[in-house]
Amino acid sequence: MKHITIVGGGLVGSLLAVFMAKRGHTVHVFERRPDPRKTDVYAGRSINLVVSHRGWTALRAAGVEEAVQRIVVPVYARMTHDRDGKLTRLPYSIDERAIHSVSRGELNKVLLTEAEKLPNVTLHFDHRCTGVDLDTATCSFHDEVEGDNIAVRADVVLGADGAPSAVRQEMMKGRFNFSQSFIEHDYKEVAFPPNPDGTPQMDPNCLHIWPRRQFMMMGLANTDGGFTGTLFMPHEGEYSFGTIKDEQDLMRFFQAHFKDAIPMLPDLAEQYFRNPQSNLAIIRCAPWTHKDKVALVGDSAHAIVPFYGEGMNSGYEDCKVLNDLLNEHGDDDWGTVLDAYGKARKPNGDAIADLSLRNFVEMRDLVADPRFILRKKIEGRLQQRHPDKWLPLYSQVKFSDIPYVDAWNEGLRHDRIMEEVLAMPGVEERWDSEEVERKALELL
Numbered sequence: 001m002k003h004i005t006i007v008g009g010g011l012v013g014s015l016l017a018v019f020m021a022k023r024g025h026t027v028h029v030f031e032r033r034p035d036p037r038k039t040d041v042y043a044g045r046s047i048n049l050v051v052s053h054r055g056w057t058a059l060r061a062a063g064v065e066e067a068v069q070r071i072v073v074p075v076y077a078r079m080t081h082d083r084d085g086k087l088t089r090l091p092y093s094i095d096e097r098a099i100h101s102v103s104r105g106e107l108n109k110v111l112l113t114e115a116e117k118l119p120n121v122t123l124h125f126d127h128r129c130t131g132v133d134l135d136t137a138t139c140s141f142h143d144e145v146e147g148d149n150i151a152v153r154a155d156v157v158l159g160a161d162g163a164p165s166a167v168r169q170e171m172m173k174g175r176f177n178f179s180q181s182f183i184e185h186d187y188k189e190v191a192f193p194p195n196p197d198g199t200p201q202m203d204p205n206c207l208h209i210w211p212r213r214q215f216m217m218m219g220l221a222n223t224d225g226g227f228t229g230t231l232f233m234p235h236e237g238e239y240s241f242g243t244i245k246d247e248q249d250l251m252r253f254f255q256a257h258f259k260d261a262i263p264m265l266p267d268l269a270e271q272y273f274r275n276p277q278s279n280l281a282i283i284r285c286a287p288w289t290h291k292d293k294v295a296l297v298g299d300s301a302h303a304i305v306p307f308y309g310e311g312m313n314s315g316y317e318d319c320k321v322l323n324d325l326l327n328e329h330g331d332d333d334w335g336t337v338l339d340a341y342g343k344a345r346k347p348n349g350d351a352i353a354d355l356s357l358r359n360f361v362e363m364r365d366l367v368a369d370p371r372f373i374l375r376k377k378i379e380g381r382l383q384q385r386h387p388d389k390w391l392p393l394y395s396q397v398k399f400s401d402i403p404y405v406d407a408w409n410e411g412l413r414h415d416r417i418m419e420e421v422l423a424m425p426g427v428e429e430r431w432d433s434e435e436v437e438r439k440a441l442e443l444l
């Protein structure tokens with residue numbers, strides 16, 4: 001059995017620790033922040049995320065599904081809010097399958113607790129990785145409390161230290177490809193409190209979207225009856241964070257674009273000017289591994305934009321694939337395992353990055369577009385009547401384990417087919433006719 005160092009005890013590092021320890025390895029997790037179960041490292045920010053099918057597949061494989069199920073809210077549909085406050089509900093799938101909203105902080109705490117239950121896991125908080133000797137799997141850490149520096153030698157180092165990854169920084173000193181691109185949109189969170197009696201102000205089983213083309217807001221339920229709202233807007237320009245300088249600008253902007261949200265956000269201005277504005281970037285890199293010694297897992301390997309809600313889910317899938325490859329090749333041949341891991345995951349990391357950008361356009365512009373709604377209806381009918389032939393792209397990504405790269409290719413094929421179907425004369429009136437169905441199936 002091996003000594004494994006996991007750098008980063010966030011969402012992916014904590015699950016990875018469970019997987020590796022259950023294989024019998026000795027696991028040490030080094031996390032630069034304090035223990036979130038003792039100090040509120042998420043203080044003032046109630047960020048939540050969506051767990052979807054692949055996330056659940058990995059959580060189940062690690063034996064922690066039940067613990068996570070206790071802290072999630074099911075979400076069955078998108079609910080769009082137009083400028084007049086009119087609501088339209090669009091289910092995610094014909095059979096009302098759900099994705100699940102969860103607080104990032106709560107999920108991290110649950111997984112750290114699950115990891116710590118295992119006798120061969122040791123968690124070291126307040127330890128920041130400052131360097132890695134890749135050939136000897138030796139990491140240097142700075143103890144943020146005591147001020148000491150230590151070196152820890154292991155057999156394998158797994159870098160789960162997120163987008164700014166120190167492990168990846170070290171790999172970049174060698175023959176390594178790296179790109180980072182910021183999108184023009186930043187984001188800011190605003191919390192919707194529950195009603196005074198603790199009930200939610202909106203339907204908690206929907207992901208609420210205010211799509212406004214150049215910008216949008218979305219809201220996801222928390223278990224306490226509140227919602228986390230996230231405002232996505234360009235950094236600068238006509239409709240942007242840059243134009244909102246004071247409370248008057250803010251209220252004018254909300255009156256014009258998110259009027260129905262105002263009564264639900266009594267401390268909007270206070271929150272808006274207090275909460276940070278964060279940027280969004282896509283990181284692609286290769287290779288993800290170094291010999292039989294080091295691998296990147298999660299955002300350290302593939303940071304993506306959050307519009308498909310798959311960043312963490314794809315990181316969890318990384319963990320499961322690594323575990324499957326260890327099952328296949330054994331726990332002694334890490335050279336073969338890590339090589340296979342990089343080859344299997346890198347194309348999927350690229351595909352989910354592309355898919356996420358695509359879904360940004362869908363959420364921002366298309367959910368309010370009648371053509372898009374028509375397409376969803378036609379696809380829903382096709383899926384209902386021919387589930388073996390037609391699985392819409394969204395379902396492939398969110399409700400299946402189909403590799404992202406295959407989903408991406410199939411999605412492009414669906415686009416071409418639906419373009420022809422939507423060009424049929426009078427399709428708006430006869431979208432549910434045999435003829436429309438036949439045309440789509442012929443083109444498949």
Ligand SMILES: Cc1cc2nc3c(=O)[nH]c(=O)nc-3n(C[C@H](O)[C@H](O)[C@H](O)COP(=O)(O)OP(=O)(O)OC[C@H]3O[C@@H](n4cnc5c(N)ncnc54)[C@H](O)[C@@H]3O)c2cc1C
Nearest residue numbers: 008010011012032050129161162298299309310311312313
């Ligand atoms: C607004 C927003 C919404 C999102 N929504 C979703 C969603 O709905 N669904 C979804 O699946 N994904 C979502 N994501 C993406 C998701 O947050 C990330 O993919 C996920 O957090 C990646 O987990 P990770 O453990 O790889 O990285 P992180 O969560 O960034 O964790 C990395 C950990 O490593 C630690 N660390 C960093 N550097 C060091 C160091 N040098 N030494 C030691 N420790 C270190 C950090 O403190 C942190 O705890 C969203 C992201 C954003 C920004």
